[in-house]
Every structure is written in C-alpha cells, then in structure tokens.
Amino acid sequence: MTRYDVLTFGENMIRLSTRDFERLEQAQTLDFKHGGAEANVAVALARVGLRSAWLSRLSDNALGHKIAGELATHGVDTSHVVWTRDGRIGVFFLEMGSAPRASSVLYDRKQSSMSEMSVADFPWDVLAHTRWLHLTGITAALSDSCRELVEVALRRAHEQGVQVSFDVNYRMRLWSPAVAREVLEPLCREADMLIVKQADAQVVFGIAHAQPAEMLRTLADQFARRVVVLTLGAQGALVLDKTDGVVVHAPAYPVPFIVDRVGAGDAFAAGFIAGYMEAGVTRGLQMGNAIAALKLTIRGDYALVTHAEVGALISGSSSNIQR
C-alpha cells in the first residue's frame, strides 16, 4: 500500500449550481459538479504535490463513479472508498450570489451512503499508512454513526502516532450551535491542529473579542495540542503555534472578482497543512492564503491550482498574462 502524506474522509455530494448568477427559480440549466470539504482538501493537497487519500462510502452508480473518477484524475487516491449498492449520493443546489446577495446552499443530503457509514465499515488499517489525518466538523454533523467515526478516528490516529488536523466548518443548515459545540469541543481539544473561522468561533464556541488575536488566544487556551488557526476571510488568517506561543498574521491576497467562493476555506486548510508540514506555520499561512486566493478564481469546489502558480503568487512574480 502507498504511504500517504495526508488521509482524510467525509462526504462528497453532487453540486448543482446556477450559472451567470441566476437564481434557482430562473435557472433552466445547472452546472453539474461535485465536492465536499474533505475531498476539496485532498484535491488541493494532491495538486501541490502531496500524496493524499480520500475515503468515503459511495453509492455504486454513475454518480458515485463520477466522483471517484474525477478525484483520481486530480491525483487523489480513492482506492479505500467503500462502495455500497444501497445508499444515495447527497445533492446540494448552489445558488451563486454576487455581493450583497449571498450565495445559498440548499442541501438534500439526508440518508446519504456516507452518512450511514459506521465504525464497522471503516477500513481502519489505512491509518497505518498515513502521516497525517484531516477531519472536519461536517462529518461529525452527518449522523450519529459518523460522529462516532470521527471520534474513533481521532483516537486511533493518536494511538498510531498520526497527526490530526481538525477544521470546525460549522454548517447552520446541518445542526444547531449548541449541539455542534457539545460534539466538537472534545474533538477540538484533542486535535493537533485546529482550524476555525472567526464567525464559527463566535457562533459555536461563544468566543467574541474585538481583536482576532484575542480570540485566537482564547481558542488556544481551550483547544488543540499544537497549532490553532483563526481564519478571517478577506482579512487573511492568524496562527498561534503552542511550541513558541507566537501569533502570526498574514493578510489575504486581494481577489477583485470572486469566480466561485465555495471551497476556499478548504483550499486554505489544505495549503496551511501542506505549508506547515513543509516548514511550519509561516509557510502554512503563505500557502493557505495563496491556494485560497487562487481557488476563488476557479469554478467548482476543487482548487485546481498548479504548484508553480502557488509559488509565483507567494514570491510575487505572478503576472496578468503569460505568453
């Protein structure tokens, strides 16, 4: 079995999005793509050269194979996917907004094959072949069995010496802040690396300060064994490395026109993990911000970047046009 730099697991859904900023009620055609937070991370990692694997429980039909086939094309190992004949692939309808009109997601993901995955289904031996495990709060929100899966995975990873990153990724259309907090707090505590959005820190954990650095310190007091990242959207991100207690901030790259917002947070997470694994938190912020900025210019959930353009953006050598 290949040895992975990063393993992740979670749900991937069919993504049906409107074109040209149409409202759902106007649309007569929809873009037919797919995505999910953990798969998005796996793709971005593979694109910048890491060996990533994504694991899920997928329905053995045209939709399931479309998902697995495309992930493989982007360089993600999907050989551990558990195939099933019973379930369904979740669907989300994405109405693409343009500020000040919000994009809006209509989830139709209940009873998906992944949400019905249990600890018994999971191919646990794969954990022995990875250096890093990436988990998100979305998987924990899918069902009781998935919550248990995340908890067990975190524990077993640590037992086997695998580092664990955890991205809170709160979804108000999946669960309430109170329930989320109860489930997520132990996970955030035990993770080696915690990634959380400013809004989620406030809504889920009730942490509110005028200064993001204060929020970060409060988070670090409660959560994570090593690293806490607080993402600020267009203001970039802040990180605190518990090994030295230093807080580092890096502004986001300006993106004047948002081609597709969905997946930018996952792109940041992937970039941060990749950069951190390479050279620590400062490099993590650079790569996280760069991949997130590029993702905002790419249609679909996946950050279909090249390693070269990430480097050019960080080094300041990118241009308007290359010819």
Add this chain to the structure above:
Amino acid sequence: MTRYDVLTFGENMIRLSTRDFERLEQAQTLDFKHGGAEANVAVALARVGLRSAWLSRLSDNALGHKIAGELATHGVDTSHVVWTRDGRIGVFFLEMGSAPRASSVLYDRKQSSMSEMSVADFPWDVLAHTRWLHLTGITAALSDSCRELVEVALRRAHEQGVQVSFDVNYRMRLWSPAVAREVLEPLCREADMLIVKQADAQVVFGIAHAQPAEMLRTLADQFARRVVVLTLGAQGALVLDKTDGVVVHAPAYPVPFIVDRVGAGDAFAAGFIAGYMEAGVTRGLQMGNAIAALKLTIRGDYALVTHAEVGALISGSSSNIQR
C-alpha cells in the same frame, strides 16, 4: 371551490437531464426541469382546455415552489398541494439516449415529501369537486402510506360517484413485478378505465399473446369496469369499451426524430381521458395519439401542446411550417 374536470395526485421530481445525448459521465451541465406522471397528465389536460388539478405533498423550499409555480403557469390548479417543512423533493437524473442506446433514469426519490404522505394528510374534501380522478401505479409504489392513499382514494371516489382512470406505469427501479402485481391487481379491477403498456401487461400480469387484441381481451376479462386501453408504443393503441365489447385500434402518428421521450405515455393518457370524456373511445385514441406524438417533439416531461395543433394533427391539416 372550482369544480375540476380531472383531479390527480402523485409525486413530482426535479428532473436533471443530459443535453445533446451526452452520457451522465460526460455531462458538465444538466437541464433543470421537473415532472412526474400525474403532473404530466394534469398539464396536458389543462393545455387542451380541461380544468385539471394536481395534488401532492411538497417541500416548502425553492424546489417545491418552482414545481408548483410552473404547473400553475401551464394552467393546472395546485391550490390543494400540502406544504411541508420537513421532507425533500425527489430527484431523477435522466441520461438521454438515442436508439439503440436506451435513455436511462437514475432515481433519487426515497424519503420524498410525497412518499411520506398519509391518508390523514390528504384533503379529502377535494374529491367532491371533481368529475374524474386519475391514479397511477407509480404512486402506489412510492411507500406503504402512498399505496394506502391510492386504495382509499379509489374507494372514496367511487363512493362519491367520481370516475377513476388508472395507469399501470410499472417502474422496475421502484418495485418488483411480483410485488407490483399484488398491489395493482385490485386497483386495476376497480378502476373504471385502465391504461396499460404492452410490456407492463406482460411483465407485471404475465399476459402474453402474439396478438395485442388478444392481450387486450385478456386484460378486459380481469380488469376495469368500463374501458381498457393497451398502448403499443410506435404501433399506437388499442381500446376495448366494455359497453359494446368492440376493440378499436389507432396507429400512432409517425415521429421521425424523438426530441424527448419522457412523458409521452402520460400525454397519451391525458389525451385519451380528454377525448373519452368528450366523445368516447375513438376520440380518446385520436387525442391520445396526437398529444403523445406532439409530446415526443417537446423537451421536458410536460406536453406543452396547444389545442389548435392537436386538432390540426388529427384533422390532417398540420404542415411543416406556419408563416
């Protein structure tokens, strides 16, 4: 309350179909429409001038309102729809084939709002306001509660003097022939008018003869109070009126290029019902065949015909181009 010519009820799903005969695996965009056998019948009836009403249980979200809104635009009364906050709207992916490659439907309709409708939810007083009730085997296949709904509706209709048509519409991806037979036989027996495809007569009821007219007589021996229609696809349709025992056949109108096959059977059913209500079985066959042929040239499930073009096709006065 308005008085309806025909009331029908059933599920309406989001229909996501490939364009230009693409396979699902190739598609990057999908046509975003909706449809369902009973709604298809209601639309065709309204388009040729009958007062039709369609009843269902619909999720109170953008998809549910898209469905109800468009049905209303086509002239169908949707005021009896039961709205719910809990359920989901079923989805089907339609890969458009071209002979000899079959079109293929991938259903994702479990746990839909309609499938969870029960006898208690149904606004039964609407039955008092219609002359005719149209039912299909699809509704009976959705769930136990829907099967009961169909059975009760048929019984209550008869109690109130409402005529009932029943279209078998067997779907192998919903249930097995054996289960279908057990559920459908009593319904077919009690219906005033039975409509059944040749293939379904064979697969579900085990009726096979070289001659369609023989099949029809065998069906008539077992089923329906008044009229049995056997549809033969490109060979047209046969009808037996029990009031005189005569079998009438009418060939289908030639359709050299199929624009969209889905809904043609429902278009026939609507045309047959409308024609029968107007002037008996011969008129029924004329209108059924005409609307079905026109439907095959119209994109989407709905037979968006005009009364004038149906008349022109029947009278032989239609042309290639009107200018």
Add this chain to the structure above:
Amino acid sequence: MTRYDVLTFGENMIRLSTRDFERLEQAQTLDFKHGGAEANVAVALARVGLRSAWLSRLSDNALGHKIAGELATHGVDTSHVVWTRDGRIGVFFLEMGSAPRASSVLYDRKQSSMSEMSVADFPWDVLAHTRWLHLTGITAALSDSCRELVEVALRRAHEQGVQVSFDVNYRMRLWSPAVAREVLEPLCREADMLIVKQADAQVVFGIAHAQPAEMLRTLADQFARRVVVLTLGAQGALVLDKTDGVVVHAPAYPVPFIVDRVGAGDAFAAGFIAGYMEAGVTRGLQMGNAIAALKLTIRGDYALVTHAEVGALISGSSSNIQR
C-alpha cells in the same frame, strides 16, 4: 375583486440582451426576457409581500402570454390586462456594457399595443380597488393617447382618494428634454410622491446645483404634494418629506460587480414605495436602496428578491454564503 396595495400600468417589452458582455454585432444568441418600468415595480412590490397589479394592453400572441404568465408567476395580478389581436409587443435590444463601455438600448417599440391604448380602452373601475397608483414618465412618452391616459389616471386617482407616485424616468431615445418637460411638469406637480434621478432633474427640468440637497429643495419647491426623492446612483438617495421639510440621505449599498443594471431604478422606486407605505421615508430609503442593490446582482429587469434577504441586507446580517 381583490384590493390592491399598488396598481401600476405601462408597457412591457420583449428584452433581447447580449450575454457575457458581447456587442450586438458579435452576438449569435440573445437572452430572451421581458420588462418595463412599471411591471418591474409591480414585481418588486409583489416579491416583498404587497398586493400589486399591473395593467397594460397586450397582443394576444405567444409573446403577450409569455409576459403575462411570468408576471403572474412572480405574484403580480394581471387580470386587468386588455388583450388585443391587432397590435405588436415592443422589443428592445440590450447590449450589455461593462464600465467604461456603456450598456446600450436599441428600442423597437413603435406602434406597440400599449402605445395605442386610449382612455376609452382603460378599465377605469380598477382604480376603486387600489390604495396607491404608480405612474412613470415613460408611459407619457409613448404616444399622445398614452400621455392622456397618464393625465386622466392621475386626476381620477386623486378624485377617488388614491395616492399617486410618479417616477420621471426620462428616456432620451423616446423624446426630447423640451417636450418631456412640457408634458411632465404638470404631472410632477400633482403627484403625491415624485421620484427623479439627478441626471433627469438636470436634463429635463434644468435644475443644477453642486449639492444634491439643493437640487432636492428646488424640486420640492415646484413639484409633488408630499414627498420628493432624488436618486443619486452609487451615492444612494435623498428624500424630502414636505410634512416636516426634513431632508434625509441614505447611501447605497456597495455592489462590487454589476450583474445587470437594467431595472435598478424601478427596484428602488418599488422599495421606496413599499417602505414609505409601511413606515415613512426613512424606511422607504432603506428598502429602496436594499432592493436596488440586490437587483443589480440579478439577471433581467425584475428584482426577484425575497423579503428575507431584503431584511437581512438592511439589518446587516447578510453573509457571503448561507449553508
């Protein structure tokens, strides 16, 4: 007959717009929509929950029914439309520009059914069923008979105690400033509420000051019984309520990318009217600015907003994405 919150009447045209900022000379396909200032107002009013009715004279053909059908879908009462077999539906070609290249409208609207409507055609009894009548300068520019229609409608509305708003909406491709001024001055004087763009105030009425508030006071000296609104585009809008003489300004919501500019003025007017009817001029400015900003992100003439998103924008609780 229903009782309307707002009644309006005017022309609705087929709108053929280029896609992806193409020039007309490049275009091989055009978006096929429709719109017109008064219908735009009626749609926006209906979308935020008012009972609005739109009245016009429409050709009884596929284009006329497309217009009426879609307005009904958006919640506008079209039952008073006068149908005619003779006329034509006006058309406008819209070349979508991107700054600094202007969008450009090529009107082909002469001899339209609406432009040939006369006082004799108008179903005057509908005035008794509305609280408010909204008129625009465009209708007055269409033809002599339409100008008379506007004048009579304003007078009769007042006779029946109906409030009247008047939006100047000057169109240089319809008439000259001099002719417009002559026709519009009496209408502006008599209206209860006057809405006028800064540029129109200058071009048509010759009112020019460095300070918009001065322009507004000059306008208020001459025009309107109660309320004058001066709209400033990206700078928002100013209002003067004659009941207290106070001038209120509200800045526009930032809209970084204009999806479709056409109809934003009508969206403002609808929002202002709705807000004013609810809670006076300050609420009017809030709702006007909010609906106008959202309209700029929506394709087509119509402000297909939801009441919830208007509220979220005003309250500052809107986000980038809802999921």
Add this chain to the structure above:
Amino acid sequence: MTRYDVLTFGENMIRLSTRDFERLEQAQTLDFKHGGAEANVAVALARVGLRSAWLSRLSDNALGHKIAGELATHGVDTSHVVWTRDGRIGVFFLEMGSAPRASSVLYDRKQSSMSEMSVADFPWDVLAHTRWLHLTGITAALSDSCRELVEVALRRAHEQGVQVSFDVNYRMRLWSPAVAREVLEPLCREADMLIVKQADAQVVFGIAHAQPAEMLRTLADQFARRVVVLTLGAQGALVLDKTDGVVVHAPAYPVPFIVDRVGAGDAFAAGFIAGYMEAGVTRGLQMGNAIAALKLTIRGDYALVTHAEVGALISGSSSNIQR
C-alpha cells in the same frame, strides 16, 4: 459599377429562433440571425459563384449593419442598399418544430424600413447592370408601395432586356389568398420564369389536380413567358420549358434529419436559376434540389454551401465524412 449575374431586392428581417426544438414559451435564449427570401437567394447564388446583388431599404443602426455586413461576407453585393434613419428592421420569431409539430413564424414586420420603400427611393440605374432580376411575392405583400415597386421593376427590367424570375412564396400571415391572387396573377404572367410551390398553386390560384404534371401544365397555360417550376417538397420538383413544352421531374435528395427548414425554398430557387443560366432546366433542377437538400442541413436562412459540395452531391461522389 460591377455587372451582376442576378439582382434581387426585398426585406431582410432579424430572425430569432428557438434552440433544440424548444417552444417559444420555454425559451430563455434565442438564436440571433437574419434572413429574407430574396437575400437568401442572393447568398446561395454568390456561394456557387455567381455575382449577385441584394438591394433593400435598411435602418441605419446596429441591426441594419449586421445584416448588410454578413451578406457581404457571404459574397453578396450590398452597395445599393438604401439607408434610412427613420424606419425599423422587421423581426420574426421562429419556433423550431419537429414533425409532426410544425415550425411556426411569429412576424413582427409592420412599418419596416423596406415596407416603406417607394418607387421614388429605388436606385433604378442598377437595373442596367444586371442580366437577371429575381422577384418574390413576399415583397409584393409588404405594402402598397412595395407592390408598386415590384410591378415597376418587372416592367422596367423587361424594357431593358433583363430576364425576370418570380417566386410566388405565398405567406398566409401576410395576406389572404384572394388579395394575393389579384396582385400576383399579372406578375406571374409577365415573369420569364415562375417558381411556385404545389400548396401555393392550390391555395392562391385554385389549381388542384391529383397529378402535379397537370398542375404544372395549367400553370403554364396562364403564367410565365418561358419556364414554370412547380416544387413538391420532399417529392422534388417539376419544370416545364415553354420553348419545347417538355415536363421534367427530378426527385429531391433524401435528407433524413432536418437541421433547419427555413430558406430551403429560396435555396432551390437560387440553384434553379444558377443551373438554368448555366445549362437549362435540367441542370436547374439538379442544382436546385442539391442546394435545397444541403440547406436543410445548415442552420439559418442562408444556404452556406460550397460549389464543390453541390457538385459532389449531384455527381454522387459525396460521402459521410471527408478526412
């Protein structure tokens, strides 16, 4: 001034057609092309190598220049077009049908610039520079002034020794058979070459026989100085050359799938004229049928054929694919 093989004049309209066989009521985009019987003939003639000129009265706006520009690209001389600032370019909406559903044209062409052309506007000196003049019944139907234009053109052509072909091209949505007959009979009588569809011969001139050859002889008894062509759609065409009285029939080339029907009659007319000018009526039928068949496979009104493929079709050397 260039010397033309064929001069023709008439109206060219913006053609807005549905895609993928959509109905107008379903369409959200329309194909944006243009065409008109006489321009269609001029294009087909130019494509097979003749020097053709098309003359009209066009509005000096983006639509007018789009029309003239594209005709020039296809090789048609448009230097004699009369430009005007006042008028409008007519429009037609084309709902593309698929048998047995008819395609349908919704004309919006009244008060077009061309329809208001008068004998005084026409640059009559151009007649001295052409060998052949092609006229159609559509121009005669546009307005009184256009009818007069056709009559004068036919007379002056003969005075100057220019041959005249006349294509009846009856349009029921422009005028009644009775009016058409009165206007067209003298024109048909005086034309050197008459081209008429079987249906038009019956509807307009009341000529009905079971045998097309009989119809042709009846037509020849009344009309044309030299040649009469009766077109039979999918059955090809019949011609009678008065110089020898012989009737020749040529079957149409099979066209299994009609890509776009509009303009096929004009393509036939152009091919017949070109072939006749080259080598008489038999060659005329070959070229007429060949260009008409190719036109049916080409989107838009214009027969964008190449001389080589017309030749290959006639010689039987055409294939499925050339590579």
Add this chain to the structure above:
Amino acid sequence: MTRYDVLTFGENMIRLSTRDFERLEQAQTLDFKHGGAEANVAVALARVGLRSAWLSRLSDNALGHKIAGELATHGVDTSHVVWTRDGRIGVFFLEMGSAPRASSVLYDRKQSSMSEMSVADFPWDVLAHTRWLHLTGITAALSDSCRELVEVALRRAHEQGVQVSFDVNYRMRLWSPAVAREVLEPLCREADMLIVKQADAQVVFGIAHAQPAEMLRTLADQFARRVVVLTLGAQGALVLDKTDGVVVHAPAYPVPFIVDRVGAGDAFAAGFIAGYMEAGVTRGLQMGNAIAALKLTIRGDYALVTHAEVGALISGSSSNIQR
C-alpha cells in the same frame, strides 16, 4: 508491470468540433475533445473489461496531460507514454455534417510529437507484457519514422509471440493511395488479423467486386495470417477465418440518428478484437457491430459504452428507456 490484453500505439489529437451541425465558418464555440484511432480502440476495449494500454509520444503541456488524464479515467493504461518538451499535440477541426452534407476534417497534425517518434524512443520492453498488439495504417502514414515504428513493432511482436491486428484506416488527407498501398501491403500480409473498410479495399488495393464476399476472399488471398474483416458501414461486416475458410456476415444494428460518426470504425475494431479473443469471429462481429452502433449515439471519438448495454443490445433485451 501489469499484463495487458491489448496494447496499441499511435497519435491522439485535440479534436475541435462544431456543435449543432454548424459549419466552421459559422461557429463561435467549438467542442474541445480529443481522439485518435488507436486510443479510441484502447478506450472501447477497457470499457468492455479488457486490460488495454495505449502508448504514444506526448507533449508535456496542458493538452498532453488532458489527453492522458482522460484516457486513464476511461480505464486505459497510459504509463508507457513517452513525454517530451519539444513537440506539439496535433489538432483537427471537425465540421459536423448531416446527410447529405458530409462531415469534414481539417487536419493540423504535422510535426506532432508522435509523428516524430522513432524506433529508438519506443519502450520496446512493453511488448513482453501484452497478448495482443493493435496497429493501424494511420500511424504508418504519419512520418517515415512512424512507418518504421509500425514495421518494427509488427516484426518484434511476432518474434515474441504477440498476436497483431491491423486496421487499414486509409486517410486521403494524409497520403495518396499509391504510397499507402506500397507501405501497407507488407503490413497487411503479416498481420494476424486484418480489418479494412470496403471503400479502402477498393481505393488503396484496387479490389472491386459487386459482391462484398468476393472482395473479402480476394483480400484473404493476399493478406493476413488468420482473419480478415471487411466492414460495410450500415450494411454491417463480413469476416473470413482462414482456419476454416468460412465467410460470416452480420448486419449492423439500425441507428436512426447519428449523434457522432467519428470513431465508429475504431469501436467496431475494438469490439471485434474483444469478441474474437473471447469466442471467435462470430462473437467478434456481434461485439463489433454492437459497440459501433452504440458509438454512433455517443458524442466524441470514444465509445463510452458499458459492458451491460453491449450485452443487452446483442441479446435483444435493450429498450427505449430504463426506469
């Protein structure tokens, strides 16, 4: 190294085809796909379950990786592709015709990376890992070095006991019949299996008979060690197996509407090889005809069939729609 059922090598080009039967001169967008005879065969083989490998020399740029990535998605092994930084990927423009208008290919393939491959570049050890080698006349036509490559590959395959099929695939836009004949005759002689189109047999080898079976026998007298297949387009195919000398004919499956003609010959070849390897020439004809018929309904060069639908077509159990 995996063991392959079939190995093939050749050029794959970017395929830029018109949509909706547009002519190249009309087109403003082109479909962006790729294909090439040998890759087409490899894809079809993989789709019906064989282990196929495709080998080529590809430019290391976005186009080269698009080609290799998609082939891998369809199950073809591309691990032996030779990557180069110098060359270019050939391009072909495909104007999609509709009978009687021919589709037309405009090749722009000179100096492609593959055409510059030499015997020295080829990873010859791969031959030891395959049971079968498939070659075509197109590769032999690309360049002198490619001709030599084909000759050497055929010889070395036989030395290693690998069976060789050869598909003539004459392309008049690449070379003349005389040159082709000189190069191809020795290859056809030595191949174990020869596949040739009726038209190519006549044009290249000068073999003409009224009866295809006679042509086949003449071919068999000169060429191939074991099996000769003569393909007849819509008339199906004939095969002669030299082990028994019997000629078998199988008619083609009817395909009323051709979605995309390109690649149908390669689909037949793949089906024939697969069927022959499984159960001899009769099975070969069945599978060849079935995959070719399905390919005609699939957009693009590749026969994206499923094993199940091939089986259903052969067994006569396929339907219009599966649901």
Add this chain to the structure above:
Amino acid sequence: MTRYDVLTFGENMIRLSTRDFERLEQAQTLDFKHGGAEANVAVALARVGLRSAWLSRLSDNALGHKIAGELATHGVDTSHVVWTRDGRIGVFFLEMGSAPRASSVLYDRKQSSMSEMSVADFPWDVLAHTRWLHLTGITAALSDSCRELVEVALRRAHEQGVQVSFDVNYRMRLWSPAVAREVLEPLCREADMLIVKQADAQVVFGIAHAQPAEMLRTLADQFARRVVVLTLGAQGALVLDKTDGVVVHAPAYPVPFIVDRVGAGDAFAAGFIAGYMEAGVTRGLQMGNAIAALKLTIRGDYALVTHAEVGALISGSSSNIQR
C-alpha cells in the same frame, strides 16, 4: 489601388479560449476566435475611421478564410494577403484567468504559413500606397525569414517616405530576451515611433528606473527618430516627442472588471497612432488610453469600438446606459 492610412503585416492565429474563467483542463468547449497583434491594430484603426490594410500569408482553407472574412467585415483591407496551399494557420489556446490567477497562452504556431513568408513572397508595391507602416517585434520573432522581412520593410518604407511605428511586444514564449534584444535594437533605432511596455523595456533592454519618465528618456536616447511611448498598464502611458523633448503622461481610464485582456496593448497602439496622425502625441495618448480601456470590456482580440464611444469616453460624456 486604394491609398491606406496605415499598413501593417504579421501573423493571425486561431484563438481558442476558455469561457467563464475555466481552466483548460476543465473546459469542454472553447471560444473560437482569432487574432494577432498587427491585425488587432488594423481593426482598431479601421473602427475609428482610418483606412487600414493588413497583409499576411494565409493558408487557403476554412480557417484562413474565416480570418480574412472577419477582418474585412471590420473594415480592414485584406486584398494583399498572400494565399498558400501548403502551410498551416497557427493556433493559441488561451486560458482566461482572473486576478491573482494569470491568463495563460499556450502557443501552437510553429511552421505557420506566415512564419514561412520570405522577402520574395511579399508584395512590395503595396508600400507605395500607404502613409504609415506599423511593425511589431512579434513578426521579427517568428522565423529568420520574417525577421528579414521586418528589416527590409522598415528600410524600404523609409526609402519611400513612409512613416514607421514599431511596437516591441516581447513574447517570452517565442524567444529569449538576449536574442530579442539583438534583433530588436536596430529596428527600434530606425523606427519613427517606438511603443514599448515598461516590463519589456526592463526585460529586453535592461532599462530599469524607479521613475518611468527616466526609463522613457533612456529609451529615447537610444531609440526612435521621433516619438517614444512607454506604456504602464493600469497607470496609463508616457510619451516623449523628440521634436520638443517634452514628456507627457496620461493616466489610464479605470476598468473595474476586465472582460478580456488580450489585445489591449494593440488597441492602445492603434489609438496612439490614430491620435498622433490626427493631432500629435497628446491626442495619441487620449485615443490610445480610451481604445485600450474599451478593449478591456470587449471579448476577443479585436477592439470593436465605435468612433462615437471613443469620443464620449475622452470627453467625459459616457454613461452607464444609453436609452
């Protein structure tokens, strides 16, 4: 022969660009246009009323005629194009980026018909019919024969009293800075007008100053007989007229959203030349900046502007929408 204001020559390529900011790897359709620096200049000149001619060596196939035909439509004289049966039309794939992701050009232009043009092929007598000759560094980079062509053209132009402008237009994907410098320096020296981008001045000629005006003076010390223009992208442009030594700067017009960046530099060059010919360098800057800004809002390489909108932008009278 017509007398031209400006003659230019160079290569025109097929331009295949992604839509909606897709990456090449995602794209299934491409926009099918064409362009090239010199043709872009010729089009912009013709659009603002100058008589421009473009000369090239073009393949006599559908692509070559598409290019020549469209240039003629835009008013460019293409009568001196040299047609050839042998060569190919170069192609470039354009991946449209959105900041911070760069647009990227993948050239496939080797062995193009134009690149193989030699001094012997060139119709030199055309030089006698033009006032001005425009050359670019791209042509010099195509091949040795093209380099010679540019050198000879510059010399002969001066011999015949024709003014010469030279736009450096460095392309790193065509040649190295060192080779470019060697070839371009003599050309820049002899040109009457030199136009160079800030980045090119630095990369090719090694001229770097903090202040653009310094760079400009350094350039003017070495190059050009009369006028040197240094373009600064979004910062506008600087010009130095050697007749008075004055440096003039003009800021660029703000363009909030870039519809299509390619060709903006050529649009500037055309505007500058046109303005300079009309009224000197200040007018040149105005027109250059205006046409470049408008080009950024127009899809495709060509600046399809109107003279009126250029004037409106310069005079400050342009608006958001004209109606």
